[in-house]
Amino acid sequence: MDDNTQSSMNRRQAPVIEPGHTFATVTDKISSIVLTRPATTGWFIGFGITFLVTMMLLYAIGYLFLRGVGIWGVTIPIGWGFAIVNFVWWIGIGHAGTLISAILLLLRQSWRNSINRFAEAMTLFAVAAAGIFPLIHVGRPWLDYWLFPYPNTMGVWPQFRSPLVWDVFAVSTYFTISLLFWFIGLIPDLATLRDRSENRWARMIYGILAMGWRGSARHWHRYETAYLLLAGLATPLVLSVHTVVSFDFAVGIVPGWHTTIFPPYFVAGAIYSGFAMVLMLAIPIRKIYGLEGFITERHLDNSAKVMLATGLIVAYGYLIEAFMGWYGGNRYDVFLMWNRLHGPYAFFYHLLWVCNIITPQVLWIRKLRNNPAFLFLISGIILTGMWLERFIIVVVSLHRDFLTSSFGMYYPTRWDWMTFIGTIGMFLCAMFLFVRLLPMISIFEMRTLLPEAEVKAE
């Protein structure tokens, strides 16, 4: 690990962990946030606001169940609106966590150790926020369970040719694996908290959650095996979930949906937005909790590079879509491109290019990559852009498809906005709780980054 640090120093890059830390300081620093540091007024205000927004979400959903999806802006021909846009957006954001934890783990990118914990938590909360939408957007949400293959007296199964059924499997599997992965990764740290906690209740709760972890060699051995196995399981999921989500569109025959480029382009887009969200969370957190030593500029730089790379894949996707629209010569695809560029939602398409393709090109500049405030801003722009991308795909494709007589317009209602903003509130509210209740950085994995952790062959 040392040579890792060394080599990065050689390249005049920031280290993955600030020099001067020892096992003890790492443990102290991270566990103190949960155990000793009192909750500040700022935390209470933030938590309070996001909690209220979460309550607004519940209100909006309650009213939705009372009246029906007609309170939203969806109509014929735009049968899917904000709900599906938000679903795909959140699911995309939820990709970063597993990518960082699993794929980077397998690729031995040890710099991930300081951001994987909260990236995984973020994944869980994002997938939870995403999961709300397919459940509530249907006309009769009380019958959602019909999408699951469960034995029933009617002898009816889901219709397995439908991508929505694939979605059910993909998303629920992803959520389960992400949860397990996150929890297993937490166990050694939960034990640390158990041991260090002075409050009896906290000790009991952490103790139960730590599942009897004693840190014996056998524990560590099993832990490492289980963690690697789960990482192996999760890795294909990172690719498959958004591929399946993209099938929702690619399998349809709507111009703008029916395209084979969607799976890779959706996965790239997902990682793109996921890293943007990681940065949007990491930058304020490291500042507020003084974690600059753990989440260093190296992390920001690496994340920015990932964003730049995936952003270019996304740009390639956009270009190929436009090119194929023209090259294929299909009258509906040609019109689709015209409609994106000049139709009633053209402003959003142009904004999409600005947000997702043009603005992120500044990340080529190292200086800007190392500027946290600037990265925070860029990440916000990218997240907006990725939301717009889903809006363009869902709404702009549907609103003008084959028969000109059925052309329509989509206008979101205040219930659409309340539900969308509500999920953001819920997501942030969960993050607020997470940073106070669990170690947001993996303590034991951070310790492996220290020079002391290096095993010297004697």
Place this chain on the structure above:
Amino acid sequence: MEESKQKRRSEEVCPSKRGKLTSEIARTLIGKRNGPEYWRSLEELAGSEEFQEMLHREFPKGASEWVESVSRRGFLKLMGASLALAGMTACTKQPLEPIVPYVKQPEEMVPGRSLFYATAMALSGYAGPLLVESHLGRPTKVEGNAQHPASLGGTDIFSQASILGLYDPDRSQTVTYLGDAYSWGSFLQAIRGPLNVQKGLQGAGIRVLSRATSSPTLIEQIRQFQKTYPSAKWHTYEPINRDNVYAGAELAFGQNLETRYKLENAEIIVSLDADFLCAGFPGFARYVRDFAAHRNPDGKMSRLYVLESTPSSTGIKADHRLPVRASDIEQFARALDMMLGDDSDASLVPQWAQGFVAALAQDLKSHRGASVVIAGDHQSPTVHALAHSMNQALGNSGQTVVYTEPVIANPANQIESVRDLVSDMRGGKVDMLFILGGDPVYDAPADVGFADALKNTNIPLRVHLGLYQDETAELCHWHVNETHYLESWGDARAYDGTASIIQPLILPLYGGKSIYELVSLLSGQAEVSGHDLVKNYWQRQPHPGDFETFWRRSLHDGWIAGTEFTPKQVSLQNKSFPAAHNLNLNSIEINFRRDPSIYDGQFSNNGWLQELPKPLTKMTWDNPVLISPKMSERLGLKSEDMVELELEGKKVTAPVWIQAGHVDQSVSVFLGYGRSRAGRAGTAMGFNMYALRNSAIPWFTTGLKIRKTGDTYKLATTQRYQTMETPTGTRPLVRSASLEEYKKEPNFAQEEEQPKSNTLYPPVPGWEYQQKPYAWGMAIDMNACVGCNNCILACQSENNIAVVGKEQTVLGRHMHWIRIDTYYQGDRDNPKAYFQPVPCMQCENAPCEVVCPVGATVHSTEGLNDMVYNRCVGTRYCSDNCPYKVRRFNFLLFQDWDTPQFKMMRNPQVSVRSRGVMEKCTYCVQRITQHRIDSERDERKIGDGELQTACQQSCPANAIIFGNINDPNSRVAKLKTQSRNYSLLADLNTRPRTTYLAEIRNPNPELEEKTQTS
């Protein structure tokens, strides 16, 4: 011990057990303390515990018995008493109704099977012959009477929607006096005295105002009435009247005559502002049938020339359409008449019409005896006389035009009639006014001042008979609730004079009286039922053989044999006709038209009709002012801008709608909207154009001033994008060619490249459609379709389709299973336009089916794309993936589950869909099933033509053909082999079962060249 505890508890709960609150205590309580600012009673003011207790409990006293442990015996006692008391709470005593099963089942009455009865619906006096479906005594669906010469199976939207009219919960349900409910008996008592007084005066103070009628029974009753009261006056007023038609015949032939057209013999049809392909035109169903039958490019193909001010369905179907201001039509008619004569002089033809008139005259002359000139009802008598003159000159009389005696009784000038009445009212000559049907307070021309006269003159007794408590009922003393035509006996004549008996299908829902019953009372007869009145009348008429047989036969068939008017031999009395009007042609013209959906306003509370997209604008729930694209540019107006229309000092503010093809310097407004007392659906919808209407020239006039107000108004149209052109090319949705092109290239409608049938899902073995006994399919002949919307309403009625209201229609959530897309093409000042009815295509490779996650939409072995409502969770994925966007979703609870009348109205064979469920056209699967049951019982196959979908059955144009495509001899299979047959969006390889026959136009080559060179 136990017992005392319970006692105490009951005292805690029930304060009444502690002694009553007396006024003394209350007073002291009030005196003692300051109470709350707002209070509901003195007790509350005093903040008494008793009152708190009252608020807390729903049942002030006695209910606390429940707190005590109740013995089984006590419980039963209480329950018994409650049940007994429950029956006593209703306000009126229910009539004694024995509910027992049939001991002897009436013949043919089988639960679950429907019965059909022949009847007729009169609209402005003209009967539309119908067969009405009845489910266990409840009329549920109206169909055309296929054997009646005036229908041949077709109906119009008004008769289709009359089912909803019958069950309309807003209908007037009782006799009222000044708004309070009274009994029929008290009404009789109230009119008896005054009528007796009038008898002495020979009825000099009695005035009756009714709608136009053709009913032989009623006409005789009126005669009877006038015998009883010789000085009484009977007035007739119909806002959509045919005064001009009769006056025109008077002018030409010196007598009142009905003009009837025989379009089956016409090869050249010229319409002078006549919208004869729109519901409401007398003889509409038959005219459309005859017109459509002669638009067969492989057989007889007529040519239609239309001159019109307001774009109409007839104009859309025209081979040559010339937008002309209504006030210029007379000039054109004169020129054409002159050109047809011997001393024609082309230089006298107005400049703007020269080429057109010459070519048209040439075409007409070469089709003597096989051409027809039709003048519009709202054109002046002079134009009608000129049309008669032309038809005579062309030898069309007896061939394509026949003249008979008027169908409408007493065809005097109706506006004169109502004006007379008003002057009598003002002159204090009226002691009793009976308004029998109609709503003259709302629909009389503004300058006649009927409403004002009714409000401000002191007529001692004003009686209104009507279906609704409308604007007129409000200004009358007595209102008698009228029976709907499906509830009462009557008779009426169709456009050709054939009399039909109007046969009720159900007892009056709310009691009520028909006009027949009321008039017989006025004439001093004892109360006679409508049935006896009608039957007795026909018994007195000459009839062949035994009356009972004759009567039963007439009822069964739906018409009385031999009552058709025989054509009269007529000759022109006059050759020169005076100019009809002296309008300032340099100012803006305004056209008043009946609304295509709600007629004159009498259907304004009918949600089906309100939500029916009007044929050209696709507008629902409103009546915007139509203006031409040029004029909109000149005035700086956009669609949905509000304007103030000013005509002779009267002002109305309304939104505008830019209508392609509308003639410049002219606007069109539609009557029937802006009602103040129509009911839930109709009140305050749209804008009242009667307020601008002038009795002198009721249909069009000039001198209109338009001023933009700067406001905008949201209009609910169901098709915003009315062209097949997109910025990146035209989509071949409607395929059309001229007859010449078609003859040259019969396969013009076919795809250049057949779609490849590559599929991920190989066919299921044993599922080959070709090997099944039935494969249902549909062919829609766009050459025949005239866009009359009848199919939409037939489907709505058959399939229990909900009305969603204006706000939801604005959002695009209307529920029609079949829609008619209207596309304009070319020059926006005079475009070509097409109607394309779009039901579910029932694709063999249905894109909706693969994406449904729960299998709620699946294929049947007969090729139907079935919806399983119970299984639908409402993901709307199917609709997103439907390229035809024919699926409709219940975004909210659109169906009215509570109103009891609507429960009776619905077709019991079709599920009523609730919130959150997708629905769409099923090819009327319930009818297929019904016929399958019948055919299997008889061990045969379902015959061709035996099974008709709802849209097909009542289509007056026969444009929709449904049947078994596996039977090569079926009509639909034969149509599908025609070269004109094509599939919509065939390149998607959806393999639709619904296909279209391309539209063929038959333009005059001479005119076509001219327009091309110009």
